[in-house]
Amino acid sequence: MLTLQNLTKTFGDKTAVHKVSFTVDRPMMIGIIGRSGAGKSTVLRMLNRLSDASSGSILFEGKDITRLKGAERRSWQSRCAMIFQQFNLVPRMDVVSNVLHGTLNRRSTLATMFNLYPDGDIHKAIEILDRLGIAEQAPKRAEALSGGQQQRVAIARALMQDPAIILADEPIASLDPMNAQIVMQALRRIHEEDGRMVIANLHTLDTARRYCDRVIGMRDGRVVFDGAPEMLTTDAAREIYGADTDFSEAATSTEIETLDRPEVHSPEVFAEAYA
Numbered sequence: 540m541l542t543l544q545n546l547t548k549t550f551g552d553k554t555a556v557h558k559v560s561f562t563v564d565r566p567m568m569i570g571i572i573g574r575s576g577a578g579k580s581t582v583l584r585m586l587n588r589l590s591d592a593s594s595g596s597i598l599f600e601g602k603d604i605t606r607l608k609g610a611e612r613r614s615w616q617s618r619c620a621m622i623f624q625q626f627n628l629v630p631r632m633d634v635v636s637n638v639l640h641g642t643l644n645r646r647s648t649l650a651t652m653f654n655l656y657p658d659g660d661i662h663k664a665i666e667i668l669d670r671l672g673i674a675e676q677a678p679k680r681a682e683a684l685s686g687g688q689q690q691r692v693a694i695a696r697a698l699m700q701d702p703a704i705i706l707a708d709e710p711i712a713s714l715d716p717m718n719a720q721i722v723m724q725a726l727r728r729i730h731e732e733d734g735r736m737v738i739a740n741l742h743t744l745d746t747a748r749r750y751c752d753r754v755i756g757m758r759d760g761r762v763v764f765d766g767a768p769e770m771l772t773t774d775a776a777r778e779i780y781g782a783d784t785d786f787s788e789a790a791t792s793t794e795i796e797t798l799d800r801p802e803v804h805s806p807e808v809f810a811e812a813y814a
């Protein structure tokens with residue numbers, strides 16, 4: 540359903556992404572890992588059409604995304620929602636209005652100017668917040684929430700768009716381990732329950748192993764690993780991170796020891812994490 544073919548991005552002399560190709564034939568949760576500057580964000584930005592590819596193509600359900608313009612490009616951007624490390628909420632605006640911003644693409648300018656939202660959208664926003672365990676935060680200003688809660692608001696805003704794909708660019712890089720776990724569980728659950736594809740750029744190996752069905756490793760703009768988490772051996776990690784034999788996985792870890800991968804998928808543990 541999603542195919543990247545020789546996707547390339549250059550900035551002047553610098554090739555940030557070099558002929559990246561992979562196919563995703565069913566909705567899955569994919570982690571893209573690699574050191575800083577490997578090209579992970581640039582790949583996501585091209586996928587969402589925030590940035591244009593220099594060459595190569597992206598096909599989704601047979602359609603060439605790289606060629607979309609105007610309204611078609613905006614429509615793609617709402618099918619392919621993006622979440623950022625810094626949440627990108629409007630800090631002084633209440634939580635529910637931030638979530639309702641996810642409907643901007645389909646609202647008239649006048650309705651947007653006067654903050655007029657249909658009742659159905661407001662109910663939907665609250666339902667989504669409830670699903671993410673933060674409905675009681677709905678009237679508060681976004682800036683009053685913890686980082687983990689703010690990232691869940693950003694996920695709720697993305698869900699308002701009813702996207703086929705959620706792209707998450709370092710979604711947990713600003714969070715402490717407990718909040719990082721809650722946010723990763725939320726993304727995993729959205730993938731499993733809704734059948735949405737999730738592609739997340741991640742700094743740490745253990746997070747990719749624990750939550751993802753497939754891991755893509757990038758180094759210097761190229762894909763150097765593409766496989767199941769079980770295939771991600773220390774040697775494969777060394778290749779991705781360009782490290783020598785001193786390489787220690789602990790250096791890329793945000794581990795907190797309480798959860799194993801099988802438990803992560805259990806709704807009970809998910810609910811408990813929110814309690």
Ligand SMILES: Nc1ncnc2c1ncn2[C@@H]1O[C@H](COP(=O)(O)OP(=O)(O)OP(=O)(O)O)[C@@H](O)[C@H]1O
Nearest residue numbers: 550553554555573574575576577578579580581582
């Ligand atoms: N707008 C830009 N102009 C010039 N160079 C850029 C631009 N955006 C990215 N780059 C360069 O492209 C390369 C890949 O950057 P990118 O942000 O995609 O890497 P990354 O793997 O996401 O790293 P990080 O984890 O630090 O965000 C880097 O060398 C970066 O400096």
